[in-house]
Amino acid sequence: MxxxxxxxxxxxxxxxxxxxxxxxxxxxxxxxxxxxxxxxxxxxxxxxxxxxxxxxxxxxxxxxxxxxxxxxxxxxxxxxxxxxxxxxxxxxxxxxxxxxxxxxxxxxxxxxxxxxxxxxxxxxxxxxxxxSPKYLPGYWRGEATACAVDGYVCEGLLKPHLRARLKELGLLPETFVQKWFAGICIHHLPYSILFDFLDRFFQHGNSYLFQFFLSFFDTFEDEIMRAANNPEANMLIRFESAPEEASAQRYVATIQSLDVHKCRISAFQEALSRRLQSANEGMWQKMDDGIEFSDEEN
Structure with missing residues (x-):
């Protein structure tokens, strides 16, 4: 040893x-x-x-x-x-x-x-x-908004027909990037492939996660487009029917050219801001206590 x-x-x-x-x-x-x-x-x-x-x-x-x-x-x-x-x-x-x-x-x-x-x-x-901003800042919070935002940044870089298909299948980025990004695929990829993934992640940080996202949907575009329903697509997302890692090297230049800060702002405003506001606003909503008095009108 x-x-x-x-x-x-x-x-x-x-x-x-x-x-x-x-x-x-x-x-x-x-x-x-x-x-x-x-x-x-x-x-x-x-x-x-x-x-x-x-x-x-x-x-x-x-x-x-x-x-x-x-x-x-x-x-x-x-x-x-x-x-x-x-x-x-x-x-x-x-x-x-x-x-x-x-x-x-x-x-x-x-x-x-x-x-x-x-x-x-x-x-x-x-x-x-x-x-560190290079790695997973804000990803490990109970309400992992930062992780979801980066998922939507990546989704925004996909081909329009793929984005539409993901929406039809009910595959919102926050439903799967937590395991891909925050959990860095530890409970998804076989170790023989996981260590290649981790070598690149530790070297390049979250920019590699973005490249991985784009490469996955490029490699398995046909399978996503043919998926009959959400469970079938989810098997692919969980690597149960896609056991090999997609090559992410072709997207290095794409990610390097991004203004990530600007993309994150846009993704938050377009995909998450109103939902989060509504959920938080609801915490202040006055609730009927359900008590009825005998002199109340029916």
Whole structure:
């Protein structure tokens, strides 16, 4: 085992205890047969995000209180070993405390990072992904408006007939980009393909997510146009019937030429602003308390 791994993969009993862990659902045996390669590739992500491995002696004692039940539930949905779950809970709790919000997609990313890095290093990586404009700023909020906005930016770059077809199928960007973007495809792509995706994501940031979006709908345009209904199209979106990653390299120039800030403003105004306003306004609406008095007229 490579000495450069400080995460759960360095545990001698990892495969015995975690071999069927949910985080490995899409591994299909690739990681066990490519462990050293995967560790080397994961270590190469750190310079891209400007993170050096943590040198602190990490305190992995469980929190005195597990905190929100969602952290326990998400840790249980990620690992099998109770000690590993407790480390995961602590990492997710610290993330919520520092970032001010939490979303399950953050849990996916934290779980994958914990395979390779100690929790203090994972927290440094999550901090950059959460805070840097290059990566996933605002994507990991409970109401992930920023992620939805970027989905609509991407949708606006599609061919008009594809945009119309997505609308007919009821495929709104916010219904699928959360897993593609905020969850960086961890629970969608087989690991043999996922690591190619992650290598490019850590190098190029969210611009690669935009390229991936455009490439997917270019590659699978015919399948989307032929989809009979929403469930059939969703199988494609979830990669159940499209198991190979689309090549995103052809869209590098397209994305580089975008005024992303301007596109985000337009996408928010056109696709989300009124909906969000209406939902929030509704919180102030006076409700009939339902009490009827005997002298009220029918």
């Amino acid at each position: 490579s000495s450069r791994c400080t995460g759960f993969l360095s545990q001698p009993s990892f495969w015995q205890e975690e071999g069927d862990a949910p985080i490995l659902k899409f591994d299909f045996g690739w990681l066990a047969s490519h462990t050293d390669e995967a560790i080397a590739r994961a270590n190469a992500w750190l310079p891209h995000v400007g993170v050096e491995p943590s040198r602190v002696d990490a305190d992995t004692k469980p929190l005195s209180s597990e905190g929100a039940r969602i952290f326990r539930a998400d840790a249980n949905r990620t690992f099998r070993s109770e000690p590993n779950r407790l480390v995961c809970i602590k990492l997710l709790s610290f993330s919520q405390q520092k970032f001010g919000d939490y979303q399950q997609s953050l849990g996916y990313v934290a779980g994958l990072l914990l395979l390779f890095f100690d929790p203090a290093t994972c927290f440094k990586v999550l901090t950059v992904l959460n805070d």
